[in-house]
């Protein structure tokens with residue numbers, strides 16, 4: 753007979769791919785309270801709202817990993833619709849949030865607005881939704897103001913575009929720097945533990961252990 757796990761899942765989540773960049777907007781909620789957060793509403797706000805309605809959770813926060821258009825294009829619109837505050841990214845990405853309309857125009861994305869978050873996030877701070885708490889790690893390199901959200905108890909991180917399954921964030925955009933990015937990953941993320949699973953801004957998630965052992969950018973076998 754199978755024994756039921758003693759610890760019930762503390763959180764639920766759905767991924768909502770948004771924009772032409774197939775960005776992983778994520779709706780995550782605390783199972784105990786059904787309070788929820790939307791990570792990186794990059795656009796397609798009606799699609800995000802439909803997902804919220806379907807899961808019947810109460811969104812109280814909007815969290816941003818960094819300031820790129822595919823992650824923040826729908827943030828101001830969603831804040832207005834839900835009356836939920838925007839937290840993040842780090843203030844070093846202010847130049848991106850001040851230019852949402854301009855960068856949207858470059859990619860043919862309309863409906864975005866320039867905005868200021870209700871709270872900038874910094875290394876060492878924590879944010880919470882319901883009974884879930886996340887530590888903030890400032891991880892520059894892909895963008896100067898990228899932050900990672902880490903839930904210690906669940907061994908889970910949302911890493912934005914810092915790290916991907918088998919790859920790392922691009923560093924050819926304004927403020928990007930490859931050496932800084934690798935430093936962020938090796939000095940801040942990997943030490944959190946091999947068992948930490950993550951989701952990222954694009955494509956499938958992975959774990960820090962899997963990436964530490966096989967990611968060519970971390971094993972030194974990638975041509976950069």
Ligand SMILES: [Zn+2]
Nearest residue numbers: 818820894913
């Ligand atoms: Zn990005």
Ligand SMILES: [Zn+2]
Nearest residue numbers: 820822913953
């Ligand atoms: Zn992205």
